[in-house]
Amino acid sequence: LPRFTETFIYLVLCEINFRKWVADMEAVAEDAEDGVREIDESETSIGNVPPSDNSLALRPEYGCNWVEITAEFFEASKELDLGELLHDELFGLFEAMSAIEMMDPKMDAGMMCNRGNKVLTFDKAIKAGVLKLNNFSMEELVGIMDCILGCLVTWLEGHSAAQTILTCLYLHKPLSIEDRALRAFCVLTLKLVALINNIVNIAGVYEEEDFQPGLYGYGVCAEVPEARAAAAVREVEEELQRVVKSTRGRQGEAWEPLMQKQHEDAVALFSRVRFLRLLYAALSAIMRRDQVSMQEAERCLASCTELVCIMQNTVGRGLRPKAHKDDDPNRGDYGHMMGFEPLVNQRLLPPTFPRYTRLRTRREALQYLDELVTRIRQCGKITHTHTFKQATEFLERFGELEPCVLSRSIAQVLYLGAGNGSGTGPDDKLWGGQSMADTLRSAAKQFICPPALMPKAAVLNNPQAKQYVDNFFMQCVRPFEQLMQMHGHNRARQRDKVTDLLREFASLQDEADEVDAFLHNVLLKSEQPRPHLAYLGTWVLHHTLRLMLHYLLTGFSLQLYAPHEYHYIYWYLYEFVFVWLVSALTRADALLPDQENMEQQQRAKSSRSTRHKNRKQRKTHRPYGKEIAFYQAQQHLCGGFYKAMVGLREAGKVRLPQQEFDDEKVRYHHRFLPFNVVVTPPPVSYHTFITMTDLSNFPQPVSPSALYHDARNHFFKAKTLLEGITNPNSEMQAILKIVKTNFVVMKLLEGGHKNEDPSPPKFDYTYHSCFPVIRV
Amino acid sequence: ATRKKEGREMPKDEPDEKKKIQYHTYNKGEEELEMIKEMIQKDLSEPYSIFTYRYFISGWPDLCYLAMCGENCVGTIVCRLERNSHTKLLCGYIAMLAVDKRFRKRGIGTRLVKLAVMRMISQKADEIVLETEIDNLGALNLYENLGFVRELRLTRYYMAGTDAFRLKLWLKPPIPDSSDSLLDQ
Numbered sequence: 008l009p010r011f012t013e014t015f016i017y018l019v020l021c022e023i024n025f026r027k028w029v030a031d032m033e034a035v036a037e038d039a040e041d042g043v044r045e046i047d048e049s050e051t052s053i054g055n056v057p058p059s060d061n062s063l064a065l066r067p068e069y070g071c072n073w074v075e076i077t078a079e080f081f082e083a084s085k086e087l088d089l090g091e092l093l094h095d096e097l098f099g100l101f102e103a104m105s106a107i108e109m110m111d112p113k114m115d116a117g118m119m120c121n122r123g124n125k126v127l128t129f130d131k132a133i134k135a136g137v138l139k140l141n142n143f144s145m146e147e148l149v150g151i152m153d154c155i156l157g158c159l160v161t162w163l164e165g166h167s168a169a170q171t172i173l174t175c176l177y178l179h180k181p182l183s184i185e186d187r188a189l190r191a192f193c194v195l196t197l198k199l200v201a202l203i204n205n206i207v208n209i210a211g212v213y214e215e216e217d218f219q220p221g222l223y224g225y226g227v228c229a230e231v232p233e234a235r236a237a238a239a240v241r242e243v244e245e246e247l248q249r250v251v252k253s254t255r256g257r258q259g260e261a262w263e264p265l266m267q268k269q270h271e272d273a274v275a276l277f278s279r280v281r282f283l284r285l286l287y288a289a290l291s292a293i294m295r296r297d298q299v300s301m302q303e304a305e306r307c308l309a310s311c312t313e314l315v316c317i318m319q320n321t322v323g324r325g326l327r328p329k330a331h332k333d334d335d336p337n338r339g340d341y342g343h344m345m346g347f348e349p350l351v352n353q354r355l356l357p358p359t360f361p362r363y364t365r366l367r368t369r370r371e372a373l374q375y376l377d378e379l380v381t382r383i384r385q386c387g388k389i390t391h392t393h394t395f396k397q398a399t400e401f402l403e404r405f406g407e408l409e410p411c412v413l414s415r416s417i418a419q420v421l422y423l424g425a426g427n428g429s430g431t432g433p434d435d436k437l438w439g440g441q442s443m444a445d446t447l448r449s450a451a452k453q454f455i456c457p458p459a460l461m462p463k464a465a466v467l468n469n470p471q472a473k474q475y476v477d478n479f480f481m482q483c484v485r486p487f488e489q490l491m492q493m494h495g496h497n498r499a500r501q502r503d504k505v506t507d508l509l510r511e512f513a514s515l516q517d518e519a520d521e522v523d524a525f526l527h528n529v530l531l532k533s534e535q536p537r538p539h540l541a542y543l544g545t546w547v548l549h550h551t552l553r554l555m556l557h558y559l560l561t562g563f564s565l566q567l568y569a570p571h572e573y574h575y576i577y578w579y580l581y582e583f584v585f586v587w588l589v590s591a592l593t594r595a596d597a598l599l600p601d602q603e604n605m606e607q608q609q610r611a612k613s614s615r616s617t618r619h620k621n622r623k624q625r626k627t628h629r630p631y632g633k634e635i636a637f638y639q640a641q642q643h644l645c646g647g648f649y650k651a652m653v654g655l656r657e658a659g660k661v662r663l664p665q666q667e668f669d670d671e672k673v674r675y676h677h678r679f680l681p682f683n684v685v686v687t688p689p690p691v692s693y694h695t696f697i698t699m700t701d702l703s704n705f706p707q708p709v710s711p712s713a714l715y716h717d718a719r720n721h722f723f724k725a726k727t728l729l730e731g732i733t734n735p736n737s738e739m740q741a742i743l744k745i746v747k748t749n750f751v752v753m754k755l756l757e758g759g760h761k762n763e764d765p766s767p768p769k770f771d772y773t774y775h776s777c778f779p780v781i782r783v
Numbered sequence: 784a785t786r787k788k789e790g791r792e793m794p795k796d797e798p799d800e801k802k803k804i805q806y807h808t809y810n811k812g813e814e815e816l817e818m819i820k821e822m823i824q825k826d827l828s829e830p831y832s833i834f835t836y837r838y839f840i841s842g843w844p845d846l847c848y849l850a851m852c853g854e855n856c857v858g859t860i861v862c863r864l865e866r867n868s869h870t871k872l873l874c875g876y877i878a879m880l881a882v883d884k885r886f887r888k889r890g891i892g893t894r895l896v897k898l899a900v901m902r903m904i905s906q907k908a909d910e911i912v913l914e915t916e917i918d919n920l921g922a923l924n925l926y927e928n929l930g931f932v933r934e935l936r937l938t939r940y941y942m943a944g945t946d947a948f949r950l951k952l953w954l955k956p957p958i959p960d961s962s963d964s965l966l967d968q
Contacts, residue, residue: 101838104835499936566936567932567948665928667897673953683957
């Protein structure tokens with residue numbers, strides 16, 4: 008054997024008894040003959056499934072001249088030095104890391120199947136007489152359905168279908184089930200799986216950790232029309248309803264135990280099949296994306312909430328199989344439940360470590376379904392928003408609850424549409440029927456009233472100007488769609504998306520500024536000369552700033568920043584991000600009433616009698632007053648944190664990393680790196696940070712107390728601003744609490760409290776995921 | 784990942800806990816590989832195949848350190864240094880770090896990380912990364928004390944469904960060179 012450096016023989020075969028391997032292969036061949044891996048076109052994927060009709064050992068074209076070389080092999084390997092490895096050019100150690108050692112139970116997924124009982128497919132299980140298709144007891148039906156729901160929930164939580172729903176044999180050939188209730192339930196379950204898959208795929212806001220759409224080639228009863236599947240379930244429901252009614256206890260009479268049992272069993276079964284039907288109906292209605300369907304969906308979901316309650320109360324009526332002595336607690340009760348075979352798809356999975364997916368228990372599953380229904384009802388409320396701004400804010404607030412991938416997807420599909428991207432169908436319109444371009448036009452108009460967008464705008468007579476404006480809003484479509492989608496992703500992934508979005512918005516900013524400049528020139532030459540500076544520009548800037556804010560704040564909610572980094576993050580927010588936000592809104596705030604008044608005056612000109620009225624109505628109107636106050640409050644909140652952190656650092660209470668490898672300048676630049684693509688506002692260098700925060704700038708002498716004092720003032724200012732806001736929302740109230748507490752803490756520290764105590768403060772994020780209460 | 788596991792059998796020769804700890808790079812071959820493997824397997828929540836150890840250690844033996852108490856290995860670190868094809872940066876990766884339970888809280892882990900990081904710096908690394916579970920406070924403290932920060936949160940990263948942090952030590956400013964003269968107005 009030729010030698011290679013740095014290698015020694017690790018070909019798997021030499022680690023195991025070669026003879027045993029041959030014997031096992033022959034056993035596999037036998038199984039294959041029996042049809043363990045049935046290749047039924049309607050069922051499984053072709054993929055990596057071995058041929059069913061013969062094994063390698065029996066294939067005539069390969070011959071079966073096995074020659075044992077064990078002795079020669081070990082003899083030859085003696086030529087290699089200790090530590091030398093022999094390997095093929097294309098199969099080095101990197102590849103070997105993800106390879107499996109055949110028959111190593113820790114790595115070879117198939118080995119699990121060879122332990123203990125044989126793995127039975129649907130057909131094998133029927134043949135073996137362990138799978139019923141009819142004559143189920145009520146306990147069996149309820150038990151099976153609850154286990155199916157457990158699999159469904161585990162799948163929805165992001166696990167592979169192969170180890171969840173597709174471990175239920177009844178879902179492999181549901182049309183072969185003879186019992187009407189179970190058959191209808193299984194068919195509709197598969198259709199529900201297909202529907203959910205569709206919704207999540209269309210929305211496109213999932214990553215691998217959220218959801219696995221693969222169904223491994225299994226059928227989902229696509230050939231059964233939706234109406235028929237629902238009707239089948241409905242029939243079962245009605246039958247059960249009759250039983251429920253006829254077995255009810257009668258007043259004054261004793262409720263005969265057998266009748267009571269029948270009643271309660273019927274109730275249990277009824278609630279489950281009805282729940283499934285209504286859940287399906289709700290999702291189906293939601294996908295139709297119209298007002299009437301949304302109402303229908305809400306009715307269905309309200310019923311679902313009630314039904315889950317009944318299901319939870321009757322969960323004990325489901326059959327529980329006897330526990331096995333070698334039961335793996337991770338398998339719950341699925342391993343031995345009739346109709347469930349956890350390993351049935353094991354060979355379809357990639358050769359990684361053989362892990363079970365821990366399936367949700369029945370109670371956990373019902374709890375999840377209850378919460379899921381609530382979430383879906385909640386996300387449906389995006390249809391109550393009227394403006395783009397409201398929709399974005401809705402998604403932001405909804406996202407804070409860290410909702411599941413399905414509810415996030417539903418919100419996306421409802422608002423953005425189920426479009427195929429062609430731009431023509433109704434599905435490409437936003438909720439409410441407008442195109443994205445038109446919606447954005449309205450949004451810009453509502454934000455700052457650019458003269459060019461006002462009705463009867465002079466600029467509309469200039470075809471080139473009109474073209475510019477139309478083109479600009481067309482260009483806005485993609486970035487703003489992506490902005491909505493960003494809010495639909497899971498929180499950790501949102502940050503990555505923001506990085507890309509900042510780039511898009513930077514380009515959009517350029518466009519906006521150019522269009523503004525062009526319109527400015529056009530308008531100045533028009534009959535009613537009017538400036539058009541920084542209207543569209545401010546609108547885009549506002550969104551860019553909110554993205555920057557989101558990026559920095561999610562760093563807190565994801566717990567990415569270390570306390571020794573807080574000071575520069577909060578400083579950036581205090582000195583720059585919030586300042587620019589306030590400035591942008593102030594500009595809009597000033598321009599909006601002006602424009603509106605000019606509009607009214609224009610209209611008034613055409614109807615003289617109302618001229619006096621309009622003059623009186625012209626009041627000092629501050630449309631953004633509340634928002635500006637809130638941003639200013641947050642600005643001072645961050646100012647408070649910044650000063651507090653500097654004070655704590657000066658007092659030696661912030662644990663700093665060892666000097667050897669740490670470099671604050673390098674850290675700073677990496678933390679703010681995504682902002683470098685933004686031109687307006689310009690990035691703030693570390694040098695600027697150091698210059699502006701140099702303690703020699705402050706009135707001397709600077710002691711921690713002086714800094715705590717400054718912090719205290721900031722918190723106080725924030726408090727005043729927040730208290731001035733009428734009808735504060737829950738976030739504002741939470742921040743007010745934080746500000747008040749921190750004010751007190753700063754006062755204590757200023758007074759020398761815990762002066763001698765070097766222990767670092769704790770940061771309590773219970774009230775708000777981004778702004779902590781400082782606890783010393 | 785570095786994770787504690789419940790009780791394992793004791794090695795035959797018990798290390799004398801009072802002896803001084805010596806550190807050296809992987810240089811004695813197969814016996815050391817066995818020691819490293821045993822050390823790591825005691826600690827880790829996710830089992831590795833022998834190929835994983837070989838891949839790192841034979842690829843980058845000079846980035847693999849052992850902490851010895853006499854003849855016994857009481858701590859080890861296994862790393863890699865490779866150019867990222869996407870970012871073009873020379874990226875160090877700390878694959879495994881483990882310290883014998885009885886020798887914890889003595890700075891052995893920190894010392895091993897420092898040795899590895901210094902070696903990687905001398906080989907012109909641009910950055911060093913590793914992943915660890917969000918609730919592995921021991922690891923988080925150790926690395927953050929040395930200047931590593933949490934760059935990313937990886938949701939449901941581990942099989943058990945727990946989140947992880949990607950910790951990163953940035954050694955150089957980002958490219959293009961963001962020297963202050965370019966950014967200042």
